[in-house]
Amino acid sequence: MYPRCLPLVLLCLPFAAHAQVTATSDYLARMDTDGDGRVSLAEYQQWMSYAFDRMDRNKDGVLGTDELPGGKGKPITREAHLAQLAERFKRQDADGDGFLSEKELAAPPR
Numbered sequence: 438m439y440p441r442c443l444p445l446v447l448l449c450l451p452f453a454a455h456a457q458v459t460a461t462s463d464y465l466a467r468m469d470t471d472g473d474g475r476v477s478l479a480e481y482q483q484w485m486s487y488a489f490d491r492m493d494r495n496k497d498g499v500l501g502t503d504e505l506p507g508g509k510g511k512p513i514t515r516e517a518h519l520a521q522l523a524e525r526f527k528r529q530d531a532d533g534d535g536f537l538s539e540k541e542l543a544a545p546p547r
Contacts, residue, residue, distance in 0.1 A: 461543040468542075475536035482522045489518050 468476045468484045476484075492504050498515040502508055528547045529537055 461539050464542050465539045468537075475538055476542065477536055478523060478526050481526050481537060482519050485522050486515075486518065489515060 465476065468480050470480050489500060492500055494504055499512055501512045529541050531541050
C-alpha cells in the first residue's frame with residue numbers, strides 16, 4: 438500500500454527515478470543516510486532537493502523561470518527552497534523530536 442504522502446513526494450521529485458519507492462520503509466531507508474532509523478532535517482532536505490539540483494542547470498542556486506517546469510512560476514533560491522522544506526519537516530515532525538520516523542513520513546503534514 439502506498440503512503441498517503443506519496444503523490445506529494447513524487448510531485449516534488451519529478452526527475453528522481455531513484456525516488457520511486459513503494460513503501461514508507463523504503464523512503465526511510467533511502468533518506469536515512471546515517472542508518473539511525475530516523476530522518477534528520479539535513480537528510481530530509483538533501484533527499485527532497487534532488488529535483489531542485491537537477492533543474493538548476495546553470496548551478497547558480499536559483500531556479501529561474503526558464504528552469505521551472507513549463508517555464509512558468511516565480512524564481513526560487515535554494516535557500517528559500519530549503520526553508521520551505523524545513524517548515525514542511527517541522528509540520529511532519531508530530532512528536533517534535535527533530536527527526537522523522539517511518540510513521541511520521543507516512544502521515545500528511547499538519
